[in-house]
Amino acid sequence: xxxxxxxxxxxxxxxxxxxxxxxxxxxxxxxxxxxxxxxxxxxxxxxxxxxxxxxxxxxxxxxxxxxxxxxxxxxxxxxxxxxxx
Amino acid sequence: xxxxxxxxxxxxxxxxxxxxxxxxxxxxxxxxxxxxxxxxxxxxxxxxxxxxxxxxxxxxxxxxxxxxxxxxxxxxxxxxxxxxxxxxxxxxxxxxxxxxxxxxxxxxxxxxxxxxxxxxxxxxxxxxxxxxxxxxxxxxxxxxxxxxxxxxxxxxxxxxxxxxxxxxxxxxxxxxxxxxxxxxxxxxxxxxxxxxxxxxxxxxxxxxxxxxxxxxxxxxxxxxxxxxxxxxxxxxxxxxxxxxxxxxxxxxxxxxxxxxxxxxxxxxxxxxxxxxxxxxxxxxxxxxxxxxxxxxxxxxxxxxxxxxxxxxxxxxxxxxxxxxxxxxxxxxxxxxxxxxxxxxxxxxxxxxxxxxxxxxxxxxxxxxxxxxxxxxxxxxxxxxxxxxxxxxxxxxxxxxxxxxxxxxxxxxxxxxxxxxxxxxxxxxxxxxxxxxxxxxxxxxxxxxxxxxxxxxxxxxxxxxxxxxxxxxxxxxxxxxxxxxxxxxxxxxxxxxxxxxxxxxxxxxxxxxxxxxxxxxxxxxxxxxxxxxxxxxxxxxxxxxxxxxxxxxxxxxxxxxxxxxxxxxxxxxxxxx
Numbered sequence: 001x002x003x004x005x006x007x008x009x010x011x012x013x014x015x016x017x018x019x020x021x022x023x024x025x026x027x028x029x030x031x032x033x034x035x036x037x038x039x040x041x042x043x044x045x046x047x048x049x050x051x052x053x054x055x056x057x058x059x060x061x062x063x064x065x066x067x068x069x070x071x072x073x074x075x076x077x078x079x080x081x082x083x084x085x
Numbered sequence: 086x087x088x089x090x091x092x093x094x095x096x097x098x099x100x101x102x103x104x105x106x107x108x109x110x111x112x113x114x115x116x117x118x119x120x121x122x123x124x125x126x127x128x129x130x131x132x133x134x135x136x137x138x139x140x141x142x143x144x145x146x147x148x149x150x151x152x153x154x155x156x157x158x159x160x161x162x163x164x165x166x167x168x169x170x171x172x173x174x175x176x177x178x179x180x181x182x183x184x185x186x187x188x189x190x191x192x193x194x195x196x197x198x199x200x201x202x203x204x205x206x207x208x209x210x211x212x213x214x215x216x217x218x219x220x221x222x223x224x225x226x227x228x229x230x231x232x233x234x235x236x237x238x239x240x241x242x243x244x245x246x247x248x249x250x251x252x253x254x255x256x257x258x259x260x261x262x263x264x265x266x267x268x269x270x271x272x273x274x275x276x277x278x279x280x281x282x283x284x285x286x287x288x289x290x291x292x293x294x295x296x297x298x299x300x301x302x303x304x305x306x307x308x309x310x311x312x313x314x315x316x317x318x319x320x321x322x323x324x325x326x327x328x329x330x331x332x333x334x335x336x337x338x339x340x341x342x343x344x345x346x347x348x349x350x351x352x353x354x355x356x357x358x359x360x361x362x363x364x365x366x367x368x369x370x371x372x373x374x375x376x377x378x379x380x381x382x383x384x385x386x387x388x389x390x391x392x393x394x395x396x397x398x399x400x401x402x403x404x405x406x407x408x409x410x411x412x413x414x415x416x417x418x419x420x421x422x423x424x425x426x427x428x429x430x431x432x433x434x435x436x437x438x439x440x441x442x443x444x445x446x447x448x449x450x451x452x453x454x455x456x457x458x459x460x461x462x463x464x465x466x467x468x469x470x471x472x473x474x475x476x477x478x479x480x481x482x483x484x485x486x487x488x489x490x491x492x493x494x495x496x497x498x499x500x501x502x503x504x505x506x507x508x509x510x511x512x513x514x515x516x517x518x519x520x521x522x523x524x525x526x527x528x529x530x531x532x533x534x535x536x537x538x539x540x541x542x543x544x545x546x547x548x549x550x551x552x553x554x555x556x557x558x559x560x561x562x563x564x565x566x567x568x569x570x571x572x573x574x575x576x577x578x579x580x581x582x583x584x585x586x587x588x589x590x591x592x593x594x595x596x597x598x599x600x601x602x603x604x605x606x607x608x609x610x611x612x613x614x615x616x617x618x619x620x621x622x623x624x625x626x627x628x629x630x631x632x633x634x635x636x637x638x639x640x641x642x643x644x645x646x647x648x649x650x651x652x653x654x655x656x657x658x659x660x661x
Binding site: 007025035037046061070 | 169170651
């Protein structure tokens with residue numbers, strides 16, 4: 001692989017990770033917490049209606065996990081392409 | 086022995102406890118500032134560029150969590166119910182954008198300030214100047230609110246005049262921001278994070294145990310009541326709310342499109358706030374920038390997931406303590422807060438009882454959002470030292486954010502305006518002096534607004550996010566992900582985006598264009614001024630791309646830089 005191809009394929013893999021993670025980001029917050037809130041609210045877990053829980057708790061936990069997953073994926077990707085130095 | 090101890094502890098009293106705790110924490114901040122004072126512009130702007138991801142994460146969290154997060158947010162949620170989620174998701178979801186789309190690349194780019202990135206990426210001092218104006222606009226609206234928060238805490242807990250409180254706060258910030266620059270601010274923020282999170286969690290845990298028997302507030306507010314009735318706390322609060330004529334707590338009353346727009350505007354605004362972005366210039370490499378964004382969000386989420394629990398506890402407690410109770414029987418805290426004007430009771434039907442209902446013509450009790458957190462420990466009868474701890478925590482939150490904002494203001498002036506535009510030959514020492522002087526002037530202006538808050542400050546603090554969303558976010562994203570984006574597109578986008586946001590805010594929030602504030606029904610697409618940042622951001626993107634299509638491509642060397650920032654390796658030190 002030439003340097004130029006390497007840069008291109010690294011960037012492509014990075015964008016793929018970002019798109020997947022951003023999709024999850026959208027689904028838990030705007031999806032579960034806002035758009036589908038009413039439907040989810042018919043389900044109850046303990047004292048929480050599920051849509052309300054996603055809006056005020058769940059989405060935030062997922063956000064934290066998403067960033068750490070990205071950190072892991074990118075550290076691996078950096079190593080694979082030798083960009084970790 | 087136990088009795089002696091309790092006599093001793095109780096004998097001290099809330100006010101003395103507050104003096105002790107505030108005194109100790111302030112001494113720590115000043116000590117750190119002296120120990121870490123800045124000797125070069127690099128230390129002043131980016132703390133020398135070698136901050137560890139953990140320290141940067143803690144500093145970012147403290148920088149981020151302002152008086153609004155600590156004092157106001159749980160209170161706002163407790164009155165807004167479900168709708169409060171816009172702040173919770175909006176102010177945390179932005180960190181995902183930061184970590185995935187901005188921080189790593191901006192760190193690789195290796196500059197001191199956000200206007201610096203705008204100016205270099207768009208090879209234009211006009212772009213840099215637009216960046217400086219946007220940074221100043223966003224930061225000043227934000228910092229005035231912090232000074233006010235400092236004044237509020239001083240006046241209530243130490244019973245000094247609110248203006249004296251603002252001045253004391255100004256002097257402290259002045260001392261460590263001017264002396265220490267980013268280096269001093271970073272390490273005081275680390276200490277401030279510890280103070281504020283401890284101060285927020287202790288009362289929350291106490292009250293969670295009191296009300297539900299569960300020591301974890303995040304689980305407690307979804308549990309059954311501790312009174313053995315088997316009723317869930319949230320069901321009880323929904324019932325209490327509807328009995329008094331309010332919307333069900335877990336349902337809220339804003340329209341879905343507005344909730345969507347506000348949440349997105351706050352997320353994007355968070356990712357575009359200069360005082361948050363610059364924190365990622367202080368770490369050693371790209372890897373550390375990603376990691377510290379994760380740590381920062383984790384530390385923020387500890388408070389943000391507790392706040393909605395506190396909101397539910399406080400709201401339930403308040404309704405139960407005062408609703409339909411005779412005014413003569415109100416507890417001591419009620420009277421104390423009445424003197425500050427943050428609780429008002431008018432006995433409209435002269436029956437001597439407090440009617441707290443949704444119907445405005447019959448409601449007799451007005452409670453300010455801001456006191457729900459501050460009064461919460463008193464309402465729950467917690468020990469004096471816990472009440473004092475909350476005061477110290479609120480001060481830590483307000484001071485840490487104020488310091489971060491002041492640094493953005495001073496570096497925009499000394500680095501972007503003076504060094505990059507007016508006098509490029511200024512010496513290192515000259516620039517450092519200019520940076521310190523601009524910090525002094527900025528503190529002065531912020532303090533002035535804290536003492537004489539113009540009526541629109543409270544309204545504009547929330548709108549600072551809209552301004553950041555409408556200006557910086559699209560320009561930075563396009564600068565990283567769209568190689569062909571040129572200066573004409575970016576400048577036009579920023580100018581039109583931020584102007585649209587300002588006009589909408591002036592028309593629909595401040596009502597300066599009409600004799601009366603226009604009604605909600607006139608909002609475009611049903612979107613409130615707080616949510617309009619989303620529309621202004623989209624406008625910015627569209628304008629930038631359209632203008633770009635009709636103007637020349639950026640020079641090859643700029644396109645090469647964009648290629649280069651996409652690769653994490655070889656991130657040198659942040660440079661001029």
